[in-house]
Structure formats: structure tokens, C-alpha cells
Amino acid sequence: MEHMDTNTNTDDRPRGAGVDADDLSILELLENDARLDARDLADILGGDEESIASSVRRMEDEKIICGYHTVINYNKVLRDERIMAFIEVDVTPMKDRGYDHTAALLAKYPEIDSLYLITGDNDFVCLVQGRTMFEVCQFVADRIAVMENVRGTKTLFVLKQYKQSGVLTAAPRAAGREGRLVVSY
Numbered sequence: 001m002e003h004m005d006t007n008t009n010t011d012d013r014p015r016g017a018g019v020d021a022d023d024l025s026i027l028e029l030l031e032n033d034a035r036l037d038a039r040d041l042a043d044i045l046g047g048d049e050e051s052i053a054s055s056v057r058r059m060e061d062e063k064i065i066c067g068y069h070t071v072i073n074y075n076k077v078l079r080d081e082r083i084m085a086f087i088e089v090d091v092t093p094m095k096d097r098g099y100d101h102t103a104a105l106l107a108k109y110p111e112i113d114s115l116y117l118i119t120g121d122n123d124f125v126c127l128v129q130g131r132t133m134f135e136v137c138q139f140v141a142d143r144i145a146v147m148e149n150v151r152g153t154k155t156l157f158v159l160k161q162y163k164q165s166g167v168l169t170a171a172p173r174a175a176g177r178e179g180r181l182v183v184s185y
Contacts, residue, residue, distance in 0.1 A: 088121070
């Protein structure tokens, strides 16, 4: 009897078989600069523009490439108009649904930018954004904390961002320049 790989996706290819070394090179370049188009990628990789464009479209269709993003340094703009917080959420996994059901409910909220199942004292961590600390607190109290299987939450407000998606967004303070970061409610 021939061995069947049980680690397959819906089109019966082994996981990871959807990408090859060339695809990985494309992904690495796009991760570092999402503005690169097929012509740029072909120039850098020494490949055929149409073949690279086809690979990118295929990876988009297969949800290997899930989006293109701009890293914005919010320390320089909208400082007083945008609050970010990490919300740790402790839940009771639902019978026959595990954590996925709760994750699906949380993911529906547009206030939640990113959502991860984690190890440690809590089960999920969410990146939430709002205009004020009060707005974020109200969202947590009115939407997350009251969910059926949520046992508790912990809110951690972002005071200053230093690095995002591998990009430095703020230089550390110069030595000798003491002072505290001003936080207001």
C-alpha cells in the first residue's frame, strides 16, 4: 500500500508545496517592500516578468499573500488622535469548537486590528485601536468582556512605538535627556 501524506490541503497537495524557492524569494522581497511590481521583481530576481506576475496572482488566490501594507510611524502623525492597546483575553474553550469559535467572533470587530492565539496566562492577544483610552476601555467592557466564554481581559496601552513590521519608527532618546512620557486620559 502506498503511503499517503495526511498533511494535505484541500487540493491534495502537501502543505508548503504551493511555494518553491522562487516564490519564497518573491515573498521575501514583497515583505520588505510591498510597492515592488512584477517588473521590479523580475529585474531583481533575473526572471520573466509574466511568470513572476503569474506566481504573485497564484499566491494571492491561494491566500499565501493576504494583503499589502504600509508601515506608518504614528509617533509623527496623529499622536493625539489614535490610541493602540493590546488586549489579553482569557477564555474557556467551547465544547466541540475549541478556540476557533471565539476567534471568529472577536475577528468580526473592526476595532481589532490583529488577533492571535497565544501561550501563557491568557489565550488571545488583540491589537485594538481607538481615538481615546476611554473609547478602547468602553469597547473592551461592552464587547469583549461580556462575551459568553470570556473569563477576563487585561488591557495594555501602547505609549510609544519603536518598531513595526521590522521597521524602526522611533529613535531611542539621547543619553542625558531625562524625562517621562506624558500620558493623559
